[in-house]
Amino acid sequence: MNGKEGGHIVQRFDAQLGSLKDLVLEMGRLVLQQVRDAAQALEEGDTGLARQVVHRDRDINTLDMKGQELCLELLATRQPVASDLRFVMAMSQAVNNLERAADETKKLGYVVSRVYGENDLQPIPSLFQDARHMAASAVELLEDALEAVEELDVDKAVAVVQGDEQLNEAFHAGLRRLATFLFEDPRNVRHVIEAVFVLKALERVGDHATNLAEFVIYAVKGKDVRYVKAEHLSSGFLDAG
Amino acid sequence: MSDDNPSSAGAPRRRTIDAVRASLPRRYAKERRFRLTGRLAVLTGLAFVGSLFLSIILNGYTGFEQTYLKVQVTFDQEALDPEGRRDPAALAGADYAALVKRAMQAAFPDVSGRSELRELFGMVSSGAEYQLQDMVKADPSLVGTTRDLWLIASDDVDMVMKGHIDRRVPEDQRRVSDRVLGWLDVLEKKGAVDTRFNWRFFTNGDSREPELAGIGGAVMGSFYTLLVCLVISFPIGVAAAVYLEEFAPKNRLTDLIEVNINNLAAVPSIVFGLLGLAVLINFFGMPRSAPVVGGLVLALMVLPTIIIAGRAALKSVPPSIREAALGVGASKMQTVFHHVLPLAMPGMMTGMIIGMAHALGETAPLLMIGMVAFVVDVPKGFFDPSTLLPVQIYLWADSPERAFVEKTAAAIIVLLAFLIAMNALAVYLRKRFERRW
Amino acid sequence: MNATMGTLSDAATGVAGRADAMDGLRIRNFSGTVGEVTVANPRMRTRGVDVYYGDKHAIKNVTLDIGSNEVIAMIGPSGCGKSTFLRCLNRMNDTVEGCRVTGHITLDDKDVYDRQMDPVVLRAQVGMVFQKPNPFPKPIYDNIAYGPRIHGIAASRAELDEIVESSLRRAGLWDEVKDRLDQPGTGLSGGQQQRLCIARAIAVSPEVILMDEPCSALDPIATAKIEELIDELRQNYTICIVTHSMQQAARVSQRTAYFHLGDLIEVGETTQIFTNPRHKLTEDYITGRFG
Ligand SMILES: Nc1ncnc2c1ncn2[C@@H]1O[C@H](COP(=O)(O)OP(=O)(O)O)[C@@H](O)[C@H]1O
Ligand SMILES: [Mg+2]
Numbered sequence: 001m002n003g004k005e006g007g008h009i010v011q012r013f014d015a016q017l018g019s020l021k022d023l024v025l026e027m028g029r030l031v032l033q034q035v036r037d038a039a040q041a042l043e044e045g046d047t048g049l050a051r052q053v054v055h056r057d058r059d060i061n062t063l064d065m066k067g068q069e070l071c072l073e074l075l076a077t078r079q080p081v082a083s084d085l086r087f088v089m090a091m092s093q094a095v096n097n098l099e100r101a102a103d104e105t106k107k108l109g110y111v112v113s114r115v116y117g118e119n120d121l122q123p124i125p126s127l128f129q130d131a132r133h134m135a136a137s138a139v140e141l142l143e144d145a146l147e148a149v150e151e152l153d154v155d156k157a158v159a160v161v162q163g164d165e166q167l168n169e170a171f172h173a174g175l176r177r178l179a180t181f182l183f184e185d186p187r188n189v190r191h192v193i194e195a196v197f198v199l200k201a202l203e204r205v206g207d208h209a210t211n212l213a214e215f216v217i218y219a220v221k222g223k224d225v226r227y228v229k230a231e232h233l234s235s236g237f238l239d240a241g
Numbered sequence: 242m243s244d245d246n247p248s249s250a251g252a253p254r255r256r257t258i259d260a261v262r263a264s265l266p267r268r269y270a271k272e273r274r275f276r277l278t279g280r281l282a283v284l285t286g287l288a289f290v291g292s293l294f295l296s297i298i299l300n301g302y303t304g305f306e307q308t309y310l311k312v313q314v315t316f317d318q319e320a321l322d323p324e325g326r327r328d329p330a331a332l333a334g335a336d337y338a339a340l341v342k343r344a345m346q347a348a349f350p351d352v353s354g355r356s357e358l359r360e361l362f363g364m365v366s367s368g369a370e371y372q373l374q375d376m377v378k379a380d381p382s383l384v385g386t387t388r389d390l391w392l393i394a395s396d397d398v399d400m401v402m403k404g405h406i407d408r409r410v411p412e413d414q415r416r417v418s419d420r421v422l423g424w425l426d427v428l429e430k431k432g433a434v435d436t437r438f439n440w441r442f443f444t445n446g447d448s449r450e451p452e453l454a455g456i457g458g459a460v461m462g463s464f465y466t467l468l469v470c471l472v473i474s475f476p477i478g479v480a481a482a483v484y485l486e487e488f489a490p491k492n493r494l495t496d497l498i499e500v501n502i503n504n505l506a507a508v509p510s511i512v513f514g515l516l517g518l519a520v521l522i523n524f525f526g527m528p529r530s531a532p533v534v535g536g537l538v539l540a541l542m543v544l545p546t547i548i549i550a551g552r553a554a555l556k557s558v559p560p561s562i563r564e565a566a567l568g569v570g571a572s573k574m575q576t577v578f579h580h581v582l583p584l585a586m587p588g589m590m591t592g593m594i595i596g597m598a599h600a601l602g603e604t605a606p607l608l609m610i611g612m613v614a615f616v617v618d619v620p621k622g623f624f625d626p627s628t629l630l631p632v633q634i635y636l637w638a639d640s641p642e643r644a645f646v647e648k649t650a651a652a653i654i655v656l657l658a659f660l661i662a663m664n665a666l667a668v669y670l671r672k673r674f675e676r677r678w
Numbered sequence: 679m680n681a682t683m684g685t686l687s688d689a690a691t692g693v694a695g696r697a698d699a700m701d702g703l704r705i706r707n708f709s710g711t712v713g714e715v716t717v718a719n720p721r722m723r724t725r726g727v728d729v730y731y732g733d734k735h736a737i738k739n740v741t742l743d744i745g746s747n748e749v750i751a752m753i754g755p756s757g758c759g760k761s762t763f764l765r766c767l768n769r770m771n772d773t774v775e776g777c778r779v780t781g782h783i784t785l786d787d788k789d790v791y792d793r794q795m796d797p798v799v800l801r802a803q804v805g806m807v808f809q810k811p812n813p814f815p816k817p818i819y820d821n822i823a824y825g826p827r828i829h830g831i832a833a834s835r836a837e838l839d840e841i842v843e844s845s846l847r848r849a850g851l852w853d854e855v856k857d858r859l860d861q862p863g864t865g866l867s868g869g870q871q872q873r874l875c876i877a878r879a880i881a882v883s884p885e886v887i888l889m890d891e892p893c894s895a896l897d898p899i900a901t902a903k904i905e906e907l908i909d910e911l912r913q914n915y916t917i918c919i920v921t922h923s924m925q926q927a928a929r930v931s932q933r934t935a936y937f938h939l940g941d942l943i944e945v946g947e948t949t950q951i952f953t954n955p956r957h958k959l960t961e962d963y964i965t966g967r968f969g
Contacts, residue, residue, distance in 0.1 A: 006962070006967055008966050008967050009966050009967065009968065010966060079925060081924060081953070081964045081965060082951075082952060082953060082954065082960075082961050082964050082965050083965060084965045085953060086953065086954070222953065222954030559812075561808060561812035562812060562814065562815075563773075564770070564812065565808070565813070565814060565875070565878075566814070566824075567773060567801065568768070568770070568801060568805065568806035568808070568879070569801065569802075569805065569824060569881075569882055570801040570802035570825060570828065571798070571825075571828055572798050575828055579824075579828075
């Protein structure tokens, strides 16, 4: 879309749009790394890694600010319209969402520090079993969403939106399973609460990935699909007037 | 700067500058040469015009003066009005020439012999008797009195006084004899010779006698002719220009008309004279030598100029003005007459004045319609035989008398003054009413 | 297809008994314009309008309604025929040698190109403001009074004075010029001149005002004043504005029409055109991808 072919007459405009996208992708990769590291820290009880995750959130905040500045600059100097306007708006939202996704990973880092840092009581090994699965799904979702951003590919974006349903289901299944831990032994309650935080955070990461995908659809098709049921999304629906 | 090392890092840029520097003197020299040629061209032109003006003025300024001789004239009762009834008819018919002769003889009583007497009488113009006649007509009580009067000198005396006849030339090659020169010296010593401003030059018609000839008739002839020309060509020219420019459809016919108008502007003017002769005089039987005919012919001649100038003036009115008027719902006609024409008027007037100046200076077509006749009387109307300034100049230039040389030049000065005044008026109008959009 | 469009537009207007009026407005074939060309309360309608300059086909089968009290902006690259289309609406093209207009254009259901329609009457109803401010080189007063005078709108001098004042007031120029009504209009600044031209146009109380790039010679402040004026005039007039500035179209208009090489490519709500145009050409043009 922002390639040489069919690009703007003002090539610097293309370059600016390209660098905005690059920034979003870079931020996305960082967030992806955060999710992966947080998941790993959780898996291995690695408080050091967890601290790193918490620490790296600052880099993402910096990128967030840079991204918003870039969007503002584009709006102020280029007055984009139509697809350009939608693209800039979408990227602005994407930056925002990625930052919030990163916040969720920070929460994960805190949970790991709390759970494994106070050396009194180790959680039951199977407590974070669902978290493991959900983390894997969230990572996959985020990867796909970033790919959709990179290629501005509506089909991939639709797949992400629809994939989020599974993550949501996994979240609810996880919650149900955590309830059983409470019945088993009420002393688990502290860890179960932490686990709920973890599941919730991972579910939120998935939501942010979905938002990313929805902004891709908005940028390309000009349709706001945030409140459209995922199963209604089809190319036929998207192309209709 | 130019002595910098060319192989340094900034080499390419330096080289450009060096190249520019190197070529600079050549370019400036070229420019200077061009300016010089231009100035020379302008100077040459100015020199030609200047020498022309100078020669005309040097030749002509004396034409505005005339020599007078003071003579004691006796208005003899016996000769003028023997019956003493002061009858105007009788007074008018009296022999004033005899009075002049007697007065001259009285001034030089010792002159005798027929040829000497004729030379003596020849010193005063033949117009002197009319001078006396006019005086008596104006004041019959002069009869019986004796007065010192300034009488018009003949052209030969005039020429001597103005130095156009050289006294050092041997007598047999000179128009004026030694005797006459002697008498003239006598008169001069008495203070009886004077040169005065020549009013007659502006009021008299043509004459065989240079000292009596004036451009009054020609100026009036030109005036009547130009008036006819103006009255006919301006409305027709403006109407044609407006119609062709604003209303006429653009098709073959109007193209043809346009081409022909342009061609007409380039037609030799004598052709218009032939047309006037053939159509106006021979076919319609209009009088020869009359300002109407001249005016009509000149109108035909200047019409193309006026139409072309008028169209140019209309074209120069920006289309945005037309659109503005049409946009508020003015009709085509209202647009043209409320907005376009007023804005084009100064340009049209300029064209008109230039056309008139052109007409004023035109001779050739007038020759064809008989306006080249020798007309003594100042014309009083559009149908009187008359001549025009340039034709008058042409006629005088053809006359053999030495005194007509200065008359010719003087008439040219007058004509040029008119032309310059008209062109100045055109420039003034253009400047005064010029609008910027 | 003809009948389809006829009924479609009837349905859109929601007025019964329009069929006879629409008879003359049959659409020869569908123009292929993207978006809704008809509106509920049209002031002017064009149906299958073609314009030729000699052999050049400058406007191709354009069908478009211009709604009452709306500002419709015409955008498109240079030479695409925006001005040509605009000038069809008040028959300004009549004055252009070799220009031929076919199709139907109506103003309040009266055929504009009808034999009975006098262009002078039409132009009193459809005023025009041009790209370059073109006040008459006459006093400001006479500039405004000219239209009412030739149409005989004012019965007395006092009435004429009133028209002049109210027109200048509505054009937001009164306070700036009220002390120098006798000075030439050409002595004003560019923006003032253009507002004078707008005042001149509204002095004859037209129904529609056509504006052909009215701000292209003005600085941003003067432009803003004109845009504010357009916004106010919308209460009483229908305004068609041709503009080269996409931002201006976005700012002042409710509907936007995009022309391309004589075709009307797309019409739509201005916000829709500028956020989500449906035609690729529109998109490429407004985002600056053209060429
Ligand atoms: N008077 C004319 N004679 C011939 N062609 C014209 C004339 N006016 C405009 N055109 C042509 O018609 C096309 C549309 O012109 P115009 O309506 O002025 O475009 P726009 O206003 O969109 O820039 C252009 O290609 C132009 O060359
Ligand atoms: Mg235009």
